[in-house]
Amino acid sequence: MSATEKAVLDAVPTGLFLGGEWVASSTGATFEVRDPATGDVLTSVADASPEDGVRALDAAAAAQDEWAATAPRVRAEILRKAFDLVQERKEELALLMTLEMGKPLAEARGEVAYGGEFLRWFSEEAVRISGRYGLNPEGTGRMVVSQRPVGPSYLITPWNFPLAMATRKIAPALAAGCTVVVKPAALTPLTTLAMVGILEEAGVPAGVVNVITTTSSRGVTEPLLADPRLKKLSFTGSTEVGQGLIRQAADRVLRVSMELGGNAPFVVFEDADLDKAVEGALMAKFRNIGQACTAANRFIVHKDVADEFAAKVTERVTAMRIGRGTEDGVTIGPLIDDRAVESSLALVADAVDRGATVTTGGAAIDGPGSFLAPTVLTDVKAGSEILREEIFGPVLAIATFEAEDEAVALANATDYGLVSYVFTEDLARGHRMIDRLDTGMMGLNAGVVSNAAAPFGGVKLSGLGREGGLEGIHEYLSTKYTLIPVS
Template sequence: MRTELLVDGQWRPGRAGAFDVMDPATGATIASVANGDLADAGDAVAAADAAFAGWAATPARDRSDILRRAFELMMRDADSLAELIAAENGKAVGDARSEVTYAAEFFRWFSEECVRSGGDYGPAPTGGSRTLVTHKAAGVAVLVTPWNFPAAMITRKVAPALAAGCTAVLKPARETPLTALAIAALLIEAGVPDGVLNVVPTTESRRVVASWLADPRVRKVSFTGSTPVGQALLRLAADRVLNTSMELGGNAPFVVTDDADLEAAVSGAMVAKFRSGGQACTAANRFYVHADVVDEFVDRLGAEVEKLSVGPARDGHDIGPLISPQAVIEVGALVEAAVASGARISHIAGIPEGSAGNFYPPTLLTGVPHDAGVVREEIFGPVAPIVTWRDETELVAMANDTEMGLAAYVYSDDLQRALRIAEAIDAGMVGVNRGIVSDPSAPFGGMKQSGIGREGARVGLEEFQETRYFSVGWSS
């Protein structure tokens, strides 16, 4: 287990000492990790800047081979990485293993895209010149990742950055730095040169990231996290007109029509809502179920909710703890307010008695008003509020009554109807008869205040590139 900073290819202590990483299932300390300060952050940028020219000039095939090797190493160490994620994040081991596989795929995908950086060539309309379009690496990239997917959120940024020829400074979430450091160690083993990737865990996140965005050597920032923090970073980035990618908060509607396959809808709901304990930006946040099928849907979904086993990941439970005691308080407050406004807890799972962990019971709420806080706010916990609808126009209006637009889910046996609803919902990604929307080969991102830019697919590579063209004189 690596616990030091990684700067210019060297593992070293942090100038600000160290901080403890806690197991959210028990409250016990897992490890003490090096705490970087502003000087460490400056050293990381200096290393990335010094390595940039050489890495950008490295043949794409060589960069591709390194990323492919990183994929193979992640798969080799999949079990130990999953155990590490389960320990510091708290998610169920099955969820953690799925995350490792998903995370590794970004190394494989961008190893393949790395050698296919497109361009264009053709005559200008006037005929007096030729236009040659190319792409170049944006430069030193700042990568800031959250705690809820400590492996996937890192590889989804690091892989395209390195594939494009950028060097990077990474600040992982203070709650889950161990996974980031483990992946960095695998990248070194895969052959990433010194200084190309630098990792600075810190308890001074705002100051460190602000110092990076103010540094003239930095040309790109990619952030995944809450909308308020993203807004603050955008203000800082505006001062230097930085190239920015922002994957922010969500409030995903999950729509069930009266002609939906309810068995499939319930199966999809269990994944979309309860994967990682609901602590995902793409998690189904509010369920809109047609009045003709709502009773049957609630009975079926409630039965599955009550089967969920809650407890420490290492013991094989389905649902692990929330990330912190504060998260438990916030989720509980949303449920209590909903019940006070007329909602009813129709089904609930049990939680361990007398545990020191941050457990919250998977809960199904019915009779929820559309304007309840549990519907309008991102829950980030294992709570499923049910809102009933009849009119499709009203449904779409309710689904779009939010400043967020990351993901949505629609279940209907009439594919044309499902796509009509999907097209009407303001969301960057829609799962149609499917409870998962994430895929390395697809453009991940949202609309409105859910973000700017896309990750994954070919556009994920382009997020770390600058497009330019050469106008070449051409005599007739």
């Protein structure tokens, strides 16, 4: 470990943040955080108990009324200051992310820029929460429609984008006037801890933001969902876990937003600009080492251009440099752990057994760390598991089609509906695909769609609600209607 890496790690708080104070777990327990590129222990952090989770909610509930009454401009200025601090410390935050998650440093810098934008965007939205006022149709009264903060919110974030997933939830909640309890993933808690430290420095009052790190997610979460003081749950993660959380939240009719799994189709028509499509494919598939819910999962390519597309993609993927994300020129870092490597290889093996061809990669890389060679599969047959399951790894699987209706049917043949990608130079066809593909987001001749100013979310088993955009703050607001009779 270099001196710079050690200095960055030493600066990260490792306790729980409850009521404005960094404290140890009530049991004194800790757990280790490891570098997936080497397997080495980076540091240890507090392992919260269920009692600690309740203490976090105690603090959030106690601070709620005062934070809700805080002027929107004050809330906005705090978020804006946090944005500025993130920009000042972008190199430290990027390195921290690379150390605990493994993504290449260049991509980590991109996440800092992207994640920081949610702080800036919602600082601006905090002062634009609107309502309406007007005469009712009968002329008997004035209608006042106002927005109020939902209240204390529980935010569960995943391991794959540890900064952006935190800011994407924390920023709109604070902008709306809600206090929060944040539970980052145990695999990558350090970036969130550093981010909460920045929020504290930016002036967030005690109790408004609380963070609990734990290896007992269910044990900590269940009592919070049952507590009547909690008003909102926001979760990003697997569909299976999200479904379980929705069931638990149903008993109290708890307001929820869910950003769940994906199985994104990437459709390339015969008239596509293939160079543009290849660039889009590399971004949509290999960004974050394929470990993104927005990652393209099924490449559905017209048979007339499939061979050329596969050849171009294979050439580019073969040239990718694999290694620890801190090394210069690395484009593919490690997967999060060995189980992720095994899962991806099982999907590759199933596809090959059914007749697919590996044109590059297809194997784990020996040595320390959880590395998988970036892989391209061609001639993937219908019925292959890789076409049904989310890969979450650097594996690009190509199937073919002949007609537009067939492409639409293949793209929609999934229970998921987060994002889709379409490459065509036919504008009319592009508009048809916008209407016909069952996804909450779509990239038309674009391989990356995420933006803080845009609503992020899906349909079907990909989730409920939206994050980002004008819509994002409304996940943390409730609508109140008041009638004032005309005298």
